[in-house]
Amino acid sequence: MIRLEHLTKVFGDPQRGVLAVDDVSLELPAGEICVLLGPSGCGKTTTMKMINRLIEPTSGRIFIDGRDTTQTDPIRLRRSIGYVIQQIGLFPNKTVADNICVVPDLLGWDRRKARKRAGELLELVGMAPATFLDRFPKELSGGQQQRVGVLRALAADPPVMLMDEPFGAIDPINREVIQDEFLRMQQTLRKTIIFVSHDLDEAVKMADKIAIFRAGRLEQFASPDELLARPANGFIESFLGSDRALKRLRLVTVADAMVAGHDAVRGDDPLDRAAELIRASGHPGVVAVDAEGRPEGWFSLPDGGGSTASRQPLRATVSTATDLRNAVALMFAHDMPLLPCVDDAGKLAGVLTYRSVVKSLATGAPE
Numbered sequence: 001m002i003r004l005e006h007l008t009k010v011f012g013d014p015q016r017g018v019l020a021v022d023d024v025s026l027e028l029p030a031g032e033i034c035v036l037l038g039p040s041g042c043g044k045t046t047t048m049k050m051i052n053r054l055i056e057p058t059s060g061r062i063f064i065d066g067r068d069t070t071q072t073d074p075i076r077l078r079r080s081i082g083y084v085i086q087q088i089g090l091f092p093n094k095t096v097a098d099n100i101c102v103v104p105d106l107l108g109w110d111r112r113k114a115r116k117r118a119g120e121l122l123e124l125v126g127m128a129p130a131t132f133l134d135r136f137p138k139e140l141s142g143g144q145q146q147r148v149g150v151l152r153a154l155a156a157d158p159p160v161m162l163m164d165e166p167f168g169a170i171d172p173i174n175r176e177v178i179q180d181e182f183l184r185m186q187q188t189l190r191k192t193i194i195f196v197s198h199d200l201d202e203a204v205k206m207a208d209k210i211a212i213f214r215a216g217r218l219e220q221f222a223s224p225d226e227l228l229a230r231p232a233n234g235f236i237e238s239f240l241g242s243d244r245a246l247k248r249l250r251l252v253t254v255a256d257a258m259v260a261g262h263d264a265v266r267g268d269d270p271l272d273r274a275a276e277l278i279r280a281s282g283h284p285g286v287v288a289v290d291a292e293g294r295p296e297g298w299f300s301l302p303d304g305g306g307s308t309a310s311r312q313p314l315r316a317t318v319s320t321a322t323d324l325r326n327a328v329a330l331m332f333a334h335d336m337p338l339l340p341c342v343d344d345a346g347k348l349a350g351v352l353t354y355r356s357v358v359k360s361l362a363t364g365a366p367e
Helices: 043-053 075-078 096-100 102-106 113-122 142-154 173-191 199-204 224-229 234-240 244-252 271-281 323-333 354-362
Strands: 001-013 018-028 033-037 061-063 080-085 158-162 190-197 209-214 219-224 285-288 295-300 309-310 336-342 348-353
Touching: 018 043, 018 209, 018 219, 033 043, 033 061, 033 199, 043 158, 043 190, 043 209, 075 080, 075 113, 080 142, 096 102, 096 113, 096 142, 102 113, 113 142, 142 158, 142 173, 158 173, 190 309, 199 224, 199 309, 209 224, 209 234, 219 224, 219 234, 224 234, 224 244, 234 244, 244 323, 271 285, 271 295, 285 336, 285 348, 295 323, 295 336, 323 336, 323 354, 348 354
Parallel strands: 033 190, 033 209, 080 158, 158 190
Antiparallel strands: 001 018, 001 061, 209 219, 285 295, 295 309, 336 348
C-alpha cells in the first residue's frame, strides 16, 4: 500500500520558488496500478520521484506498507523499489543477465540465485534464457530492450514499482504487446505500481486507479470507469475528450452488456417460430443453436418488414469475458447487428446488440 499525505514540493526558495506539487493526498491499495496522468509540467513525475526520494518533499509524508519513507535510508529505499524509465537505461557493457541482476547484485544475492531469477523472468516475457541471457543490449530489438528494463525492476521482487512512461519510446505495435505481457505478469505478481503516462488510452488500459493532475494539484483520483463516467470538473472533461464514452468500451465486458436469457431457435424449429421470437424480443434477430446449445447461425426479418425470417451465416461469436471494444469491432467487421455471446464451453449465454451496448454505457460506472 502507498499513501501520500499532503505532499508538497517547492523548487527553490519555499516562499518564492516554483510550486511543483501542491498538497497531494491519495492512497493506493497493495497490488494495484495507479497511473498519474496530466499535461506536461503538471507535477506527476515529481510526485512519483518523491516516493523513492529521488526528489525530497518540501512537506508532507509518504508511507509504503505503513512505513514512513523519511525514516528509511534513501539508498536502501531505492533498492527496495523497482524503477523503470522511458529511455530503458540498460548498461551497454553488461549482458542481459548482468543488467537484470543489477539490484540483486547490490543486495548481495548469490550469483547463481540471481542468474536463475533472471532466467525465470525472461521466460515470463517469452525470451528464451539460453538465447538471451548472455546477449548485450545492442543485440536486442527495441521491444526486447524494454522488456529487459522492466524485468530489471522486478529482479529483486520489490513490492512496489515506479514506472516513468515505460512504454512511451516503443512503436505502437510492440507497445500493445508489451502492455499485455505486463498485465499478464501483474495478475500473478500483484505489485503496487505508480505509473506515469501522457497517454489516456494507456492509462485506461493499465490502471486500477487514475490520478489526474493540473498545475501541481490532484484534480481527480478514481477508477478508469468512474473517471470516464463522472469527470469531476470541466478540466477533467476537456482532458478526457468528447469521446470518453467510447473509451469506456475497453472497461465493460460482454457479460455486463449482453442481453442474457435470449430465446434461441433450434434447427428443427419452423421459420415462423424465429419470426415470432424476433418480433417479441424487439431484437434484430434470433440465434439458432445446435442440440448442445452452441450457436450455429441466426435469423433476421427482411428490412422491408416481411413476415418470413431468413437464416444468416454465423460469421462470429464472442466470449462473455471479451471487452466491448473488441466485441463492437466484431459486430462492425462482420455486419452483425446481433452478436451471439458464448461461455467457456462455447454455449450461448446471451446476445449483444447495438442497443444493449449503448444502454450499458449510458448507465455509468457503479457508485
